[in-house]
Amino acid sequence: MAKLTKKQKVAHSKLDNSQTYSLLEAAKVLKDITSVNFDATVDLVIRLAVDPRKADQLVRGVVSLPHGTGKNVKVLAIVTPDKEAEAKEAGADFVGLDEYLTKIKGGWTDVDVIVTMPSVMGKLGPLGRILGPRGLMPNPKTGTVTMDIGKAVSAVKAGKIDFKVDKTGIIHAGIGKVSFDADKIAENANELLQTIIKLKPATAKGDYMKSVFIGSTMSPSIGIDIKSLS
Secondary structure, three states: OOOOOHHHHHHHHOOOOOOOEOHHHHHHHHHHHOOOOOOOEEEEEEEEOOOOOOHHHOOEEEEEOOOOOOOOOOEEEEOOHHHHHHHHHOOOOEEEOHHHHHHHHOOOOOOOEEEEOHHHHHHHHHHHHHHHHHOOOOOHHHOOEOOOHHHHHHHHHHOEEEEEOOOOOEEEEEEEEOOOOHHHHHHHHHHHHHHHHHOOOOOOOOOOEEEEEEEEOOOOOEEEOHHHHO
């Protein structure tokens, strides 16, 4: 096992691993124990009692965080010429069609989210082997395939994120920055968790949420009291 640094030892000394916390308490502790010299991302890790191999237990969705992610999300709008002005006005960082399809085919993926139109999805399909593994393939279920391009771009820029349970039953999502006030971290976390609770599959048995942890880049994880979420 790797030895803890002095900063890590101090962080662990401020955290009671035998205790679980409310979201607000956890956010305050997290801010106190994070000591990196950059604005660390705050992450939530939620373990669910679901079997993702079953289609009716594949928990996925989108949520608009009330205080955004704190990240400058780079959005590519792959649209026809008549939609370019709408995408640009909404704040898309890159706007176009064939030139970006060519760039992606060549391996370019320097964006966080791609928004497109139903009529363009046929052209994006062959690029799935490039976009799929990077989580960049637009999807109607996440609102990134739509005719309302301006609304989709604005929502992503404002803090809309999508989430999906992985094959081990875990959802991992970035929900803000350590520089946020503790109450804003807690409110963002609660928005995501309440959305996940609403998506509980009817076939999921027993306790739906097995565990919830919050942490930041290189910080210890803090256990959340699941009962406090209801």
